[in-house]
Amino acid sequence: MARRALLDETAKFLSGGLTGEFKQQIDQPWYALAAGLFLEGHASYAKTLNPNLLALSKEARWIQTRAAAAIGLGLSSSKQSRVFLRKKLGDEKSPMVRGYLAEALGLLGDKLAIEQCQELAFESKSEFLRFQGVTALAAMGDFKMVPRLMQALGKSKSATVRVGLTRAISHIGDRRTLAGLFELANDPKKSQDCRIRAITAMGVVTRLEASPWVLPIRQSINPTAMTPTLVLIANLL
Secondary structure: OOHHHHHHHHHHHHHHHHHOOOOOHHHHHHHHHHHHHHHHHOHHHHHHHHHHHHHHHHHOOOHHHHHHHHHHHHHOOOHHHHHHHHHHHHHOOOHHHHHHHHHHHHHOOOHHHHHHHHHHHHHOOOHHHHHHHHHHHHHHOOHHHHHHHHHHHHHOOOHHHHHHHHHHHHHHOOHHHHHHHHHHHOOOOOOHHHHHHHHHHHHHHOOOOOOOOOOOHHHHOOHHHOOOOOOOOOOOO
């Protein structure tokens, strides 16, 4: 089969899965992730698949499907989805879906969503939402976030959230962060885990000679490793 025909068949198959044509709605989260990955490499099929992803994110009853559809939109680099995702993040009731909506906006680099993601990262009572908010801010690559991320790393009592904060600082920080990281690493009043995370971030920040620099966080996000419950925790540094 010719390459174009194969791509056409793939898009048609994914579209059928997203619309429930195959009567296996339990598989729809996986179709949504596959569609996002497919669109990441073949944006010309956006008109075929993006409306289906948007519909699932809006209307799917299963929260896993709504969450996966949001990630699919983020992976697809669909700038047209930003307004919808921002509104959905404000309206959505499910903490799981809200977390993945924030991550999708991060993947899309939507700077207009920074305030919403900051609220999740620094004010949410949910450990999961704080982690997802931090991940979204890191993906946006805004250096202005680093001082607040550093402050949160020093105060956070959650090991999971500290992992996210370390990754965020490492990915969007540059050598201007080193003084603060040295201070955290040498502070005996901080937990051992906090000190270890600060040391790890120092290693990543200094491994590249360019300063300032930004390392795309999407390289370390592996959506194919998501479980059926969509617990997407990126690999530790």
